[in-house]
C-alpha cells in the first residue's frame with residue numbers, strides 16, 4: 001500500500017469501535033471472548049524468557065563484562081572492612097607490642113584501603129557505562145521490534161487491538177524493562193554477593209550460629225516466593241490499568257472532533273477519572289503488598305536474631321562460646337538481613353518487567369493473518385502500453401473474523417484497463433470487495449487473481465506495486481508536500497513529483513503554499529483543504545503508477561470548483577489502468593465503463609452505465625435521484 005499507512009477503517013473518518021460518533025456495537029468491537037479484547041495476548045509458554053534471551057544474546061560479551069565489573073567492584077568494596085578488621089585485630093596490637101616493625105603492614109593496609117576505595121569508584125563508573133550501553137541497545141532493539149512487528153501485522157489485527165495498547169506496549173512496558181536492567185540487576189548482584197560474604201563470615205565465626213542463620217533462609221525464601229506470586233498478578237493488573245488510561249487518552253485525542261461536536265468532554269472526563277483512579281488503586285495495592293513483604297521479612301529476621309541471641313547467651317553461660325563472637329555474630333546477622341529489603345526492590349522491578357515482557361511477547365507472537373508467501377511469484381511482464389491487469393474474483397466468499405459472512409460466494413472478472421464503478425447502500429460490502437482486491441484481507445473461500453496469479457502468492461512489495469488503494473480520507477504524513485507525493489515512488493526525483501502534481505492539477509495550489517513543495521503539511525495542515533488532500537493523494541497514486549487502482553471516493557461534498565478539480569484529476573489518474581472506484585457521485589459513474597450495484601454483499605446489477613440507466617433496476621432509480629439532486 002503506497003498511499004496510506006494507517007488502516008482503512010481509521011481513515012474512513014475515524015470509524016473505530018470506541019468512536020463516540022458510532023452507535024454502540026457498530027465499530028470493530030470484537031465478539032465476547034475475543035482474545036484481542038484483552039490487554040494480554042496469548043503467547044507460547046516461556047516466550048518472555050526467550051524474548052529476554054534473544055535481546056541479551058547478541059550482546060553476550062558485554063553482558064558478561066558488565067557482570068564481571070560489578071563483581072570486581074563489590075570485591076573492592078567488601079575488601080575495605082576486611083582490611084580494617086586486619087588492622088584492628090593484628091596490625092594495631094602488633095604495633096603496640098613490637099613497635100616500628102609493624103609500620104610496613106600498617107602502611108600496606110592504609111594503601112590497600114585507599115586502592116580499594118579508588119578501584120571501587122572506578123569500577124562503579126565502568127560498570128554504569130557498560131550497563132548503560134547494554135540497556136540502551138536492548139531498549140532500542142525492543143522498541144524497533146515492537147514497531148516493525150505492529151506495522152507488519154495485518155489490518156485485521158489493528159481492527160481489533162487498539163493503537164493505545166500498542167503505545168502502552170512500546171512506552172510503559174519497555175520502560176519497565178529499562179528499570180529492571182538499570183537498577184534491578186545491580187541490586188540483585190549486590191544482594192547475592194553480600195549475602196554470600198556475610199554468611200561465610202558467620203560460618204567462619206561459629207558453625208552453629210552460622211548454621212542457624214542459614215536455616216532462617218528457608219522461611220525467608222518461602223516468603224519471597226509467596227510475595228513473588230502475589231505481586232506478579234498485581235503487576236500484570238497494574239500494567240493493564242495504565243494501558244487502559246493510555247488507550248482512553250489516545251482514543252479521545254484521535255476523535256477530538258466528534259468528542260467536541262457531541263459534547264462528550266464531561267463523559268470522557270468521568271471515564272478517564274475512573275480509569276485513572278483504578279490505576280491508582282492497583283498501584284496502591286502493589287505498594288501495600290511490598291510493605292507487607294518488608295514487614296513479614298523483618299519479623300522473620302528479628303525472630304531469628306532473638307533466637308540466636310538466646311541460644312548464644314545460653315552457650316556463653318555454659319562457657320562454650322566467647323562473648324565477643326556472639327556480639328560479632330549478632331552484628332553480622334543484622335547485616336545479613338539488610339539486603340532482604342533491597343531484594344524486595346529487585347523483585348519489584350523484576351515483577352513489573354516480567355508482566356511487561358509477557359505482554360510484549362504476546363504482541364510479538366501474533367502472526368499476520370495475511371502472510372507473506374513462502375515462495376513468492378512475480379506478475380507476468382506487461383506488454384508496452386498495455387492498460388492495467390486483469391482482476392478475477394474466483395469463487396470468493398468472505399466474512400470478518402468478528403462477524404458473519406459479509407460477501408456470499410461470487411465470481412467477477414475485471415478485464416485489464418476497465419474502469420468499474422461500485423455503487424450501493426451503506427454497508428452493502430463495497431469497501432470489503434475493494435479491501436479483498438488490495439489484500440488487506442484474504443477471502444475465506446476462493447481466490448483473487450491478478451493476471452492469473454493468486455494475490456496470496458505475490459510478495460507484498462510486488463502486490464503493492466501492482467495494486468494501490470486510495471482511501472476516502474487521503475492521509476497526509478508529517479513531512480513536506482513533496483515527500484507526501486513521493487510516497488508513491490520513493491525514488492522519484494523532484495521533477496517527476498512536480499510532473500505528477502501538474503498532471504493532476506495540484507501544481508498551482510502547491511506553489512501558492514508558503515514554501516511550495518517544501519511546505520510541511522503538519523505545521524500548516526490547516527491550510528490544506530480536503531479537496532487539496534485528495535489531489536495530493538491522486539498525485540501520489542499517479543507517481544506509483546499501479547496496474548490496478550482502487551479509489552474510495554470521498555463522501556464529503558466539496559465545493560463546485562473543488563469537485564471539478566477532483567473529477568478532472570480522477571480522469572487522469574484512472575487512465576491506462578484497471579480501476580475500481582467506490583463511487584458516490586453521478587459524474588464518476590458516468591465516466592466508468594461498467595457499474596456494479598451491490599446490496600447486502602451481492603452484486604445485484606452489472607452492466608455499462610447506459611444499459612443500467614436504460615433499465616428499470618436500482619441503478620436506474622439511483623441515477624434518477626442523483627439527477628434530481630443535481631438539477
Ligand SMILES: Nc1ncnc2c1ncn2[C@@H]1O[C@H](COP(=O)(O)OP(=O)(O)OP(=O)(O)O)[C@@H](O)[C@H]1O
Pocket residue numbers: 009028159400401402403406424425426427428429430431432433
Ligand atoms: N472490520 C470489520 N469487522 C467486522 N465487520 C465489518 C468490518 N468492516 C465492515 N464490516 C461489516 O461488513 C459489512 C460491509 O461493510 P463495507 O464497509 O464493505 O460496506 P460499504 O458498502 O463499503 O459501506 P459504506 O458505503 O458505508 O462504506 C457491514 O455490515 C459492516 O458492518
